[in-house]
Structure formats: structure tokens, C-alpha cells
Amino acid sequence: MRIKALKQVKSQIELEFPSREDAKIVLRSIEPEIRGSPSERTSTEIECQKNILKITITARDTPSLRASLNSYLRWILLSQQILELKH
Known part of the structure; x- marks a missing residue:
């Protein structure tokens, strides 16, 4: 019997917004997606610190990480574009 050890991959990105309010608006707009992760093979944590949105994605493999990221x-970019229309 051969056992293969699974190694998780992790990525963290930080996105800076013009204001704390903009970062919070984008966070609230993608919160439903956080609860329903795009894949069962990934987990995501997103937090807002001042005007910085921090995203940490942990995945079982690189393709899952890339797809989730x-x-x-895309969701954040769309939210940002809609927010810019408001200004």
C-alpha cells in the first residue's frame, strides 16, 4: 500500500483601497461568496484592516488555489468597478 501525503498550498494577498469605507463595501459585496467557497478543495479568509483587504486562500493543490484566487x-474587480461608478 502506498500513501501519498497531501501538501496544502497557501496564498495571501493584500489589496489597498482609497478608503476604509471602500474596502468595507467590497468586503460586504463578496461575503456571500466567502460563505459558499468556490471549491470544496479550498478555504478562504478575508479581513479588512483600515483600507486594506487581506485575502488568505488555502487549497489542497495548486490548480484549486489558482481557480479560487x-x-x-474577478469578484473584487467587479465590485471595485461598480463602486467607481458611484463616485
């Missing part, structure tokens, strides 16, 4: 970045 791309999803969150």
Missing part, C-alpha cells in the same frame, strides 16, 4: 479577484 482568480474567482475572488
Whole structure:
């Protein structure tokens, strides 16, 4: 019998917004996606510190990490674009 050890991969990014309020608006807009993670193979933590949005994604493998990261970045970009229309 051969046992393969699974090694998790992790990525953390920080996105700076013009204001704390903008960062919080974007965070609230993607919170539903956080609760329903894009994949069962990943877990995501997002926090807002002042005007910085910190995203930490832990995944079972690199393809899952990449897919999850791309999803969150698309949602954040869309939220940011909508926010800019408001200003």
C-alpha cells in the first residue's frame, strides 16, 4: 500500500483601497461568496484592516488555489468597478 501525503498550498494577498469605507463595501459585496467557497478543495479568509483587504486562500493543490484566487479577484474587480461608478 502506498500513501501519498497531501501538501496544502497557501496564498495571501493584500489589496489597498482609497478608503476604509471602500474596502468595507467590497468586503460586504463578496461575503456571500466567502460563505459558499468556490471549491470544496479550498478555504478562504478575508479581513479588512483600515483600507486594506487581506485575502488568505488555502487549497489542497495548486490548480484549486489558482481557480479560487482568480474567482475572488474577478469578484473584487467587479465590485471595485461598480463602486467607481458611484463616485
